[in-house]
Amino acid sequence: MSGTFVGMPAFPAAAREALSDAQLRRNLAHATSTIRAKRAAVVGEVDEWEELRLAGAAIKDNVLHHLDEHLLRLERSLTERGATVHWARDAAEACEIVASIARQHDADEVVKVKSMATQEIGLNEALAAHGITAWETDLAELIVQLGDDLPSHILVPAIHRNRAEIREIFRERMAAAGRPAPENLSDVPRELAAAARLHLREKFLRAKVAVSGANFAIAETGTLVVVESEGNGRMCLTLPEVLVSVVGIEKILPAWSDLDVFLQLLPRSSTGERMNPYTSMWSGGTEGQEAHVVLLDNGRTRALADEVGRQALRCIRCSACLNVCPVYERTGGHAYGSVYPGPIGAILNPLLRGVGVDEQTDSLPYASSLCGACFEVCPVRIDIPEVLVHLRSQVVDAHRAGPPKGEAVAMKSAAWVLSGARRLSWAERGMGVAGRVLNRLGRKVMPGGRRALGRLPWPGSLWSNARDVPAPPAESFRARWRREGRR
Amino acid sequence: MSAREEILGRVRSALASADRTESPVPRDYRTAVPPGDIVALFAERLVDYRAELTRCTPDSVPAALAAALGPASAVLVPDGFPWQVPGAVADTGQTPVELDRLDAVVTLAALAIATTGTIVLDHGPGQGRRAVSLVPDLHVCVLRTDQIVPGVPQAVAALSPDRPQTWISGPSATSDIELDRVEGVHGPRTLHVLLVSP
Numbered sequence: 001m002s003g004t005f006v007g008m009p010a011f012p013a014a015a016r017e018a019l020s021d022a023q024l025r026r027n028l029a030h031a032t033s034t035i036r037a038k039r040a041a042v043v044g045e046v047d048e049w050e051e052l053r054l055a056g057a058a059i060k061d062n063v064l065h066h067l068d069e070h071l072l073r074l075e076r077s078l079t080e081r082g083a084t085v086h087w088a089r090d091a092a093e094a095c096e097i098v099a100s101i102a103r104q105h106d107a108d109e110v111v112k113v114k115s116m117a118t119q120e121i122g123l124n125e126a127l128a129a130h131g132i133t134a135w136e137t138d139l140a141e142l143i144v145q146l147g148d149d150l151p152s153h154i155l156v157p158a159i160h161r162n163r164a165e166i167r168e169i170f171r172e173r174m175a176a177a178g179r180p181a182p183e184n185l186s187d188v189p190r191e192l193a194a195a196a197r198l199h200l201r202e203k204f205l206r207a208k209v210a211v212s213g214a215n216f217a218i219a220e221t222g223t224l225v226v227v228e229s230e231g232n233g234r235m236c237l238t239l240p241e242v243l244v245s246v247v248g249i250e251k252i253l254p255a256w257s258d259l260d261v262f263l264q265l266l267p268r269s270s271t272g273e274r275m276n277p278y279t280s281m282w283s284g285g286t287e288g289q290e291a292h293v294v295l296l297d298n299g300r301t302r303a304l305a306d307e308v309g310r311q312a313l314r315c316i317r318c319s320a321c322l323n324v325c326p327v328y329e330r331t332g333g334h335a336y337g338s339v340y341p342g343p344i345g346a347i348l349n350p351l352l353r354g355v356g357v358d359e360q361t362d363s364l365p366y367a368s369s370l371c372g373a374c375f376e377v378c379p380v381r382i383d384i385p386e387v388l389v390h391l392r393s394q395v396v397d398a399h400r401a402g403p404p405k406g407e408a409v410a411m412k413s414a415a416w417v418l419s420g421a422r423r424l425s426w427a428e429r430g431m432g433v434a435g436r437v438l439n440r441l442g443r444k445v446m447p448g449g450r451r452a453l454g455r456l457p458w459p460g461s462l463w464s465n466a467r468d469v470p471a472p473p474a475e476s477f478r479a480r481w482r483r484e485g486r487r
Numbered sequence: 488m489s490a491r492e493e494i495l496g497r498v499r500s501a502l503a504s505a506d507r508t509e510s511p512v513p514r515d516y517r518t519a520v521p522p523g524d525i526v527a528l529f530a531e532r533l534v535d536y537r538a539e540l541t542r543c544t545p546d547s548v549p550a551a552l553a554a555a556l557g558p559a560s561a562v563l564v565p566d567g568f569p570w571q572v573p574g575a576v577a578d579t580g581q582t583p584v585e586l587d588r589l590d591a592v593v594t595l596a597a598l599a600i601a602t603t604g605t606i607v608l609d610h611g612p613g614q615g616r617r618a619v620s621l622v623p624d625l626h627v628c629v630l631r632t633d634q635i636v637p638g639v640p641q642a643v644a645a646l647s648p649d650r651p652q653t654w655i656s657g658p659s660a661t662s663d664i665e666l667d668r669v670e671g672v673h674g675p676r677t678l679h680v681l682l683v684s685p
């Protein structure tokens with residue numbers, strides 16, 4: 001990742017910008033509907049799916065409730081098998097550890113396996129400040145990195161790019177990063193993938209230091225597990241002399257045997273495959289490699305302390321909740337202003353960073369219609385709507401001291417209108433007049449044929465900036481009841 | 488305070504008022520097995536993810552190997568691989584650059600999983616170190632039908648965490664471009680399994 005999310009506008013502003021990008025919406029709608037269908041088909045093949053979800057949630061809860069013991073056990077297993085274990089309180093400390101390992105080996109470049117944890121800590125930028133270049137090797141990450149772009153999806157970070165855009169990025173940017181794209185490169189996905197293979201192979205073959213994350217870390221055996229598709233992960237994990245794995249402290253599973261749950265849940269939920277092409281498992285220094293493991297907190301203990309929010313730490317980053325989210329499908333990942341977008345991002349970011357700190361983070365719990373689709377698909381049964389509502393109340397509490405938010409003003413006046421029958425009937429009559437006019441003027445037509453209003457004046461704008469507001473009906477229900485109801 | 492002590496301290500205070508009773512983990516999924524013939528299921532699922540498959544008998548393995556390797560003239564053969572292979576190159580600890588000059592690799596496997604069409608290498612005898620089945624562009628794997636287990640739970644139970652493992656389901660693939668699956672990115676672009684029935 002070369003760009004940065006710092007200074008992103010809060011969700012509604014960013015979402016409005018994204019909504020006006022028709023190409024982005026087409027790319028997203030195509031991609032998310034494809035992956036939803038694939039997931040549904042392979043989940044349908046597993047009769048015991050619901051039991052696996054229960055098992056997954058229970059195993060993760062048991063880890064979280066005894067996280068101190070499991071961390072110590074993992075440290076011991078890793079050390080016994082020859083790995084060096086480091087602990088990092090925050091992003092800066094983790095980046096410093098990785099940079100110092102690279103420097104000890106005189107490396108001015110590292111190859112990277114796609115990893116959410118290293119994106120979260122901004123490792124690439126931090127290494128660059130030390131004069132070390134980090135090469136992303138996952139195809140989508142390569143597209144993002146070469147395009148000087150930001151990731152927009154957990155699993156498919158370049159989901160917002162179509163083949164023609166990818167071809168342009170390769171033709172214009174590959175040469176500056178190493179082997180140039182072949183002459184006459186077309187936009188056929190197979191050719192684009194072949195171009196990435198050639199471009200990255202020289203980097204794999206010469207790299208001395210690799211950086212990875214881990215999907216799972218087994219406390220009992222010190223086994224790290226990396227799940228991937230392309231083989232870039234295997235290249236990074238096996239060819240370089242030194243491997244540094246940055247692992248969030250919530251990635252632990254207690255025992256080797258628990259993998260039988262997660263290796264069923266993860267591939268089917270994420271790529272919609274029965275099994276991803278490649279899974280690597282190793283523990284400690286393997287085949288003579290020097291292995292380092294960085295155990296990363298960076299806000300996880302803050303999330304752990306939140307009784308309701310704690311369940312977000314069960315997340316296995318499958319991205320199923322993104323693909324079913326109606327908000328995500330329309331706005332894309334960038335609007336969330338974080339490497340964790342979509343429903344999980346809407347709860348994980350405030351839990352990791354805390355509320356009341358910045359406006360962007362505080363806006364995220366509102367980036368949801370609370371439809372519940374995310375909970376339905378979540379392989380570890382995280383009740384995202386429950387956590388969203390809980391976090392909204394925290395955001396409100398955090399702002400209680402300051403000036404009231406627009407939405408609160410609007411809700412208060414709505415409560416005043418709705419609580420008196422006379423006030424309501426006057427308001428309705430006004431709405432009816434407005435409705436007859438606005439219905440003619442409404443620029444958009446909503447599903448069902450009703451007109452939608454554009455942006456309302458303040459304070460209504462606080463509501464309508466990110467939503468289509470249906471034009472009010474010309475006659476209220478109560479008026480119609482008086483006219484016809486008694487017949 | 489060291490980072491280690493501080494993180495452990497934060498964990499403990501975060502959990503100070505938590506209910507720490509163990510949640511029961513349902514394990515009935517472990518006894519669920521797919522109906523029917525697991526060898527046929529494995530063959531179907533393997534091919535579904537675009538691996539190539541040749542069924543053979545112990546006697547026909549050498550001929551099947553030669554056919555699967557085709558024109559490959561430099562074939563890495565790990566220690567403990569029991570058949571003769573044309574163009575065999577022994578594993579002498581080649582560097583990645585040297586491995587990149589080879590055309591193909593042949594290996595055995597530790598086991599295979601029917602429901603997912605997966606072969607698992609634990610890099611024991613005949614399977615080679617991890618890089619040899621990664622860098623050459625063609626991977627031919629010889630598997631016996633009695634090495635196939637029904638599902639993921641049986642595989643995890645049979646495998647030892649003391650060994651590194653590589654689980655392989657079809658050739659290297661990506662769906663990063665418009666979610667279209669394309670076979671062959673960095674790993675071997677062709678995976679050919681020779682399935683040996685007694």
Ligand code: SF4
Nearest residue numbers: 315316318319321378
């Ligand atoms: S919250 Fe659940 S569905 Fe969403 S990415 Fe995490 S594990 Fe997957």
